Amino acid sequence: MNFRVQVPLSQKLVRMLDTYILLVPEEAKHTLNNVLIPTDFSSASAKCFGVAENLVAHSNGKIEALNVYNIPSFFYPYINTEKAIDKTKQHLQEKVKQFRKKFNLSENILFRYTQREDLSVVDAIELHAEKGDFDIIVLSARGGNKITSLFIGSITNDLLFRNLKTPLLVIK
DSSP states (O other): OOOOOOOOHHHHHHHHOSSOEEEOOTTOOSOOSEEEEEOOSOHHHHHHHHHHHHHHTTTTOEEEEEEEEOOOTTTOTTSOHHHHHHHHHHHHHHHHHHHHHHHTOOTTSEEEEEEOTTSOHHHHHHHHHHHTTOSEEEEESSOSOOOOTTSOOHHHHHHHHSOOSSOEEEEO
8 A cells, every 4th residue: 555645735835945935824813913933042043033023113013932941850850840940941041141142132022931841842832822812923944953954843844734823934
């Protein structure tokens, strides 16, 4: 038997085309006041901030960055979870400072962090996007992993498979 996996057209387009791809669901709002940027603090994700600033420039909208982190408790069974979360948040705040400085990002951009707990990174992003009532999600085709340009990042790939209610702009 010959089995063939069906790959969604959106995933094929993101992989093939060397340009930005905007995916807009039918029920999407037609405003760009509230932009979400999932970030891993990579140079690839830094490109998204300039694009987002251009999107909200005429509407005085806001940009929010989201970093989804995980504290694998099986590595640290005897460490106080609250202390680990506090240390992680301090570390992330320092990373944001360095990221802002390195890529000259506006101080007006709000950075949020969320622990994924039992969720996947994609589930955490989707949940945050729905709760925050974002008009669009802007993310990089690839994260910090430097694989070949033929591949897209696993987070982007998984978001392309979702039936999101929020438009998705993929930056290459």
